[in-house]
Amino acid sequence: MRLHGKVLVITGATSGIGAAIATAAVREGAHVLIHGINEEEGVATVARLGAQAKLCLTDLADENSPSIIAQAAVGAFGKIDGLVNNAAIVERSNLAALSPFELNRIMQVNLNAPLFLIQACYDELKKSKGAVLNIGSINAYAGESTLLAYSISKGALQTMTRNLANAHGVHGIRVNQINPGWVLTEREDRDQIAKGLEPGWHQRLDPSAIPFGAMTTPEQIGDAAIFWLGDESRTFTGSILELEQFSIIGRNPEKL
Numbered sequence: 001m002r003l004h005g006k007v008l009v010i011t012g013a014t015s016g017i018g019a020a021i022a023t024a025a026v027r028e029g030a031h032v033l034i035h036g037i038n039e040e041e042g043v044a045t046v047a048r049l050g051a052q053a054k055l056c057l058t059d060l061a062d063e064n065s066p067s068i069i070a071q072a073a074v075g076a077f078g079k080i081d082g083l084v085n086n087a088a089i090v091e092r093s094n095l096a097a098l099s100p101f102e103l104n105r106i107m108q109v110n111l112n113a114p115l116f117l118i119q120a121c122y123d124e125l126k127k128s129k130g131a132v133l134n135i136g137s138i139n140a141y142a143g144e145s146t147l148l149a150y151s152i153s154k155g156a157l158q159t160m161t162r163n164l165a166n167a168h169g170v171h172g173i174r175v176n177q178i179n180p181g182w183v184l185t186e187r188e189d190r191d192q193i194a195k196g197l198e199p200g201w202h203q204r205l206d207p208s209a210i211p212f213g214a215m216t217t218p219e220q221i222g223d224a225a226i227f228w229l230g231d232e233s234r235t236f237t238g239s240i241l242e243l244e245q246f247s248i249i250g251r252n253p254e255k256l
Contacts, residue, residue: 001029002230007077009033009069009121011060011113012087014041016185017135020222021084026052028226033073035087060087060113061105070120080124082229085114085157086135090187093149103149110153115160118175129172133228134161136179138244154179158240165238174237176228181244184215211245 008025012018014036022032022045031052036042037059046055056072058065073080088110093102118125118132125132137143140158143151158177165175182188184202192201202215224243227233 002226002232003082004029006030006081006229007033007073007079008082008084008229009035009073009080009117010084010086011035011069011117013084014038014045016187017180017183017218017221018084018086019045020218021086021225022049022053022222024219024222024226025229026050028230030082030229031077033069033076035069060109063108063112063116065113066117066120069117070124073121074124079128080121080130081128082131082133083118083121083125084133084135084225084229085117087113088135088137088150088153090147090150092146094146095148098149103152106149107153107156110150111156111160114157118164122173125173126168126171129234130174131229131233132161132164132173132175133225134158134175134177136161136177136240138179138181138242140179161240162238169237174233176233176237176239176241178221178224178228178241178243180216180221181242181246182210182215183218183221185218216243216245 003025008030010018010022010032013022013034022034025032026049033056034042034046034053035056037057039057042055042057046053054076056069058068070080089106091106114134134157136157137154139147139151140154161175161177168175193199207213221243
């Protein structure tokens with residue numbers, strides 16, 4: 001087991017990518033603090049994962065959440081070996097429609113909370129020479145025009161990742177980030193149907209949209225995350241890894 005005996009904190013882990021990372025981590029021997037805001041989903045996720053998982057419900061919009069989460073992890077498992085900053089607000093916005101309130105809310109959850117959660121877990125991570133894995137997005141590099149605030153937050157998260165990696169590698173703490181592309185989460189499926197696509201839309205995508213013929217799944221992201229949380233990656237920090245079916249420089253214009 002690649003994470004045997006390790007204790008991980010994973011935010012936004014009651015569903016989607018966070019739940020998939022938690023599932024992979026438990027399979028690899030870790031104990032996991034599942035953070036989220038949906039009690040029904042959280043209880044179901046913890047019940048599925050068993051005794052190796054505990055639940056912490058708190059809204060990252062609350063500035064007290066980082067300390068609440070860190071204390072819950074230590075209280076439940078006695079230490080913290082790894083932190084996955086996965087929770088994020090994904091909302092459509094552009095220059096014309098974005099308000100200061102909306103921007104501040106997205107930045108609080110997508111950037112401020114991860115930063116201060118690292119701060120809250122810092123002493124434990126220093127003791128364990130632990131790992132931080134930030135879940136970014138391919139939108140960090142420029143982003144879609146309709147995802148202005150989200151893209152800004154993920155670009156800032158990427159800079160934060162490298163800054164903290166440079167600053168705290170000497171303390172044995174490594175900070176890395178993965179940037180998923182288009183992932184078939186339950187939320188993405190619901191959102192696309194709400195926008196007018198027929199159920200099963202992801203099975204009818206053109207290769208110009210998904211060259212491999214199938215969208216990336218949360219489970220595939222979860223499997224990829226294990227390397228960055230375990231001892232195999234101990235000598236790597238400040239890495240940004242794109243988990244995408246296209247190059248970050250743009251879409252392949254060729255129609256297959």
